[in-house]
Amino acid sequence: MADRSFLDWPFFESRHRELAVALDGWCAAHLVDVGHSDVDAACRSLVALLGEGGWLRHSAVDPDAPGALDVRSLCLIRETLARHDGLADFAFAMQGLGTGALSLFGTDAQRDWLRRTRAGEAVSAFALTEPRSGSDVANMDLAAVREGESYVLNGEKTWISNGGIADLYTVFARTGGPGAKGVSAFLVPAATPGLVVAERLEAVAPHPLARLAFRDCRIPTTALIGEEGQGxxxxxxxxxxxxxxxxxxxxxxxxxxxxxxxxxxxxxxxxxxxxxxxxxxxxxxxxxxxxxxxxxxxxxxxxxxxxxxxxxxxxxxxxxxxxxxxxxxxxxxxxxxxxxxxxxxxxxxxxxxxxxxxxxxxxxxxxxxxxxxxxxxxxxxxx
Incomplete structure (x- = not known):
């Protein structure tokens, strides 16, 4: 049995200790025979399984009673899942990261997506990295041009986790001048015309990854998360x-x-x-x-x-x-x-x-x- 003595540290409350113990038992019962031969299918299956188990409720705020994300719970869940199965940790983490902007800054209408992601019925992704700018986030090229009541996106994102299997993407694009102040955030459903999975990518640890192309991808202004320039x-x-x-x-x-x-x-x-x-x-x-x-x-x-x-x-x-x-x-x-x-x-x-x-x-x-x-x-x- 893994060492649990750290749960007695003063960083945690009793609810955190109970969460860690309960999840450890659930993992031992449900993650023993997880197949990884088909990574896409495995990730979808794991998202559904985590949703059924109730663990994805911690990945995003409750759209009916928005509050703060509990980071200690997120950390305990990720540590426990990673100890049992790396792909299960990946599946949980991407649900949280992909919807993080909606939890923190989304409108009520945008947060409606959280009902599905928290239940494991929709897969989310966080589209930030670009071919020319990896760690230099403010130096992105993907353009979002305002045209009436729409934005039109043109450009690429790459190394996007859950790329190709996600149902919704949080996409960061340039709406203004150079630098950080010209970046905005958008909610883009995967079925949006003009959003194309240009290439599937493979890494040393099998995860669903892709390069995404946006080709005259038109989204409504209601897809903007927060305000222009806040991305x-x-x-x-x-x-x-x-x-x-x-x-x-x-x-x-x-x-x-x-x-x-x-x-x-x-x-x-x-x-x-x-x-x-x-x-x-x-x-x-x-x-x-x-x-x-x-x-x-x-x-x-x-x-x-x-x-x-x-x-x-x-x-x-x-x-x-x-x-x-x-x-x-x-x-x-x-x-x-x-x-x-x-x-x-x-x-x-x-x-x-x-x-x-x-x-x-x-x-x-x-x-x-x-x-x-x-x-x-x-x-x-x-x-």
Missing amino acids: FRIAMAVLDVFRSTVAAAALGFARRALDETLARVRARELFGAPLFDLQMVQGHVAEMALDIDAAALLTYRAAWLKDTGAPRISREAAMAKLYATDRAQDVIDKAVQIHGADGVRKGGIVESLYREIRALRIYEGASDVQKVIIARATRDLSS
């Missing part, structure tokens, strides 16, 4: 909420790697004794445990700060994401090494963790971008 602020506000959850997913992967490693070193014998008796192995296990606890402290500090009213947690969320994803990479690498040849056996748990963790150091802000955020925020704190 960059909306994107950053959404990332402030969900960046900490990426750290939590990394924690889940790292905890699973440690669990698999402990089982291995207890059962495996070398030179007539359990593998764990080797001091070098004990050193690796100690470093893995240390990295996990340190990452968890940063992750749940950031989540707690957001839930208790901090207006912006960019610095804390960036610290959590940077440290947790980097350290999880090290933890999983140690697990591979300790497992030897079995650690690189295709289809094995440790091998799949090794592929899953790498992308987390890139998406929602690459590790080097997090360092820039942390450095600038630290400078501003001391000025």
